[in-house]
Amino acid sequence: MEQLRSEISVEDKALIDDSFALSNRIAYLLKKHKISQKNLAQKLQKRESEISKWLSGGHNFTQQTLTKISLAIGEPIYQIPGAEVQIEKAIDSIHIFKAIISKLVELKKISHTHFENYSEKEVSSLCVGASGVICKSATEQEKANFSPANLHKSDFKNIEKAIS
Amino acid sequence: MKIKKPKIDISKLSVTQIIPKTKSIVNDPVLMDIKKPTASFQLEMTPMFNLAEDAIKIELSVSIDLNKGKKLHAQVAVFSYDFYYQYNNLKDLLDEEGEIVSEIFLTCSNLSYSTLRGIIYSNSAKTCIENILLPIVTGTQLMEGAVKSH
Structure with a gap:
């Protein structure tokens, strides 16, 4: 197992870290806006199990998905300094x-x-x-x-x- | 028949406000060590008026350069002030062409410049422009943005 972990490239490790950070952020925003996973699934026309998978971490979010989630929640998931x-x-x-x-x-x-x-x-x-x-x-x-x-x-x- | 030119009644004129916009003196110790530098001054003046408010505004800026032969030529100070005056019934000073007589602007300009001269002098103690006094200039020189050596 340790050998497997050590074999993960720096790039992959950064990707996993980002993915978990995004999942945590989405979970936080859902809680903040009192939106359940079920509600979010309905808004995005997805299955609840898929939302649950996203929130468990490790999902490779596309820009499109992140934008849809932001709009559904009503608050940006991240902000680019403008x-x-x-x-x-x-x-x-x-x-x-x-x-x-x-x-x-x-x-x-x-x-x-x-x-x-x-x-x-x-x-x-x-x-x-x-x-x-x-x-x-x-x-x-x-x-x-x-x-x-x-x-x-x-x-x-x-x-x-x-x-x- | 020649129409009489309106005359200024100085008792109707009063200063209402003096607003500093820029007061800046660079006081590098190097500048203090320069012996007997010459100074040049650049003046900028804009006389303005507001007939409805009986108000006259003189925007006056002075920048001071220090020179020492070929070694030094540096702008060391900038002063920029707005002077506001009130003249009771400014309309009384309109000439036959409907223009305010230039005498009032000359009076206000001279008042503003001499006031600024005093302000700069009192602000310049212990600075590199300590011994430099703004030259006495005529209204014409003010209008032309006179550059004088001291």
Whole structure:
């Protein structure tokens, strides 16, 4: 038996592990959503014995089967990191970056550098340039309420000339 | 008959808000060791108005570069502020073409720049721009985004 186990390839072992993890996850979701194996079988038009076999582990699930199960349960079995996660990660990075900068300021590695505290909503963009961190606040968005003055370069010149 | 140009009544003008958008000084110890660097300034100003609200807004940005011969040319500070003003009955300042007279924008621009000059000076103590004072500029130079050496 031990000899047989040692003969299983790394790839096969990973496949079995994944399969058991998926079975466990499906069993957990069924319990969470109070769906019996019988109900799931009916929804998927399968025999209850087949569902039971899936949940016992070792089944090689196809992508199609996993999608059908997810839809039947009403919750994804797994999630691939998408845009939302990336945005969350970006915000996390901003927090980490701010913390590092604050620490450096505290340790006087960077002295007397000013960093304004802006709430997340106010930060429309964050650039890191030679001059440090530049945060553009929501006040820029207020521009919509103001119209640019219709001025020519010579306007001020003429007034200044008249004054002097 | 020549229509009289509206005149500004300075008592009707008040500052309502000064909002910092960017305040940033890079203060690398290497920059502090540079003896007698020259500085250049880049100014950017956008005068705006809201007639219904009797409001004037001056968006003003200053970036400061430090230079030392061919060895150094680096942007070391950026300040960007929005200045909000209130003028009672801004409509009184409309000329015959329906435009607000440029004098009010010149006044607000000069007020904003001199205020920002003070803000930068008070913020620059013990930094690499400690001894660098923003130059006195005319409204025309402000409009043109003057680059001055110090």
